[in-house]
Amino acid sequence: MTGPKELLVHGIYHLNQSTDFDLRMGMICIDNSVELMIKTYLGLPKRVTQIENLSRNKYNEIIQSFPKLIDALEEYCSEKLTGIDLGDIEWFHRLRNELYHNGNGITVEKTKVLIYAEIAKNLFYNLFEIPILEEDEIPDESLVGEYITNWIKFEKLLNSENGRFIPPFKKIRELYDSGKINDKTYREFAELNKFRNDLVHGQKEPEKKSLKIMNEILTKSVEILTHII
Incomplete structure (x- = not known):
């Protein structure tokens, strides 16, 4: 879980710098952390996750696209989604794609990045039962x-x-x-x-x-x- 956590904390760092560039980078890092934390959790051994009927071939198919990851999270880990609206994650992922592919001159409001960060922190805790601690991030009084x-x-x-x-x-x-x-x-x-x-x-x-x-x-x-x- 170190990789997803580092990406999320790095995204929060950019968020708190508040420049247009940092907000774009923050959104991209946070979205990448969400994608990686889902891949990481689904790829853990069955005795850890208790996930049934997820073969290695099926897993390799799922990780090829973000929509398939979201669908798999809902299918195999619905008990991990308290406080999580997958529609929000899909919405923010589309926003991230706009920034990534058409980022020249495009800005994103700090509010959006901050909200996605909070959703990502909650998903990380739900999946791994470890919070993103205050000392891991730069405080944002918001x-x-x-x-x-x-x-x-x-x-x-x-x-x-x-x-x-x-x-x-x-x-x-x-x-x-x-x-x-x-x-x-x-x-x-x-x-x-x-x-x-x-x-x-x-x-x-x-x-x-x-x-x-x-x-x-x-x-x-x-x-x-x-x-x-």
Whole structure:
């Protein structure tokens, strides 16, 4: 796991330099780390991963393309995907490809790179059960990073009974229909989900005031979920 970790930490280093070049390099390094960590995990011995029916020939076929890696992760390791939306990873991978193949003059917002870094850190922890420690990276005081980190906690709580990814809004609706949350909490949870989607796939970073307010609501919502689930 040293290779994926080094790539991820190196990508975070570039992220924190904040120049256009560093943000492009950060996105590319982080995406490369995601690809390598999936290949590494799927290639581990069966007695380590407990993966059934993944032959060496099948593995060699899977590692030829990023979409096949994502599909294999979902097929063989669904229990490792709590807090992970594979659609997000595919979306960021396409963005990385645009930068890599048409990178001359193309810029990427720091928000996007930071969000992908948080997703990659979570995937690394899920697969190898080792966190990317604070001393391994340069700190970035960011409300965006704080929101994504707290959202991952929130999403993991939502899916704690399932052991795999289920769309957050579906789980929020289930909590409401079962009477576990009231109208006010339901609206707050739904707004948090919408804000998260806009943040990940939106064209610009929200105002700091909005981020601060939503972070406060999200922190409170994590506490509420802790007592419900």
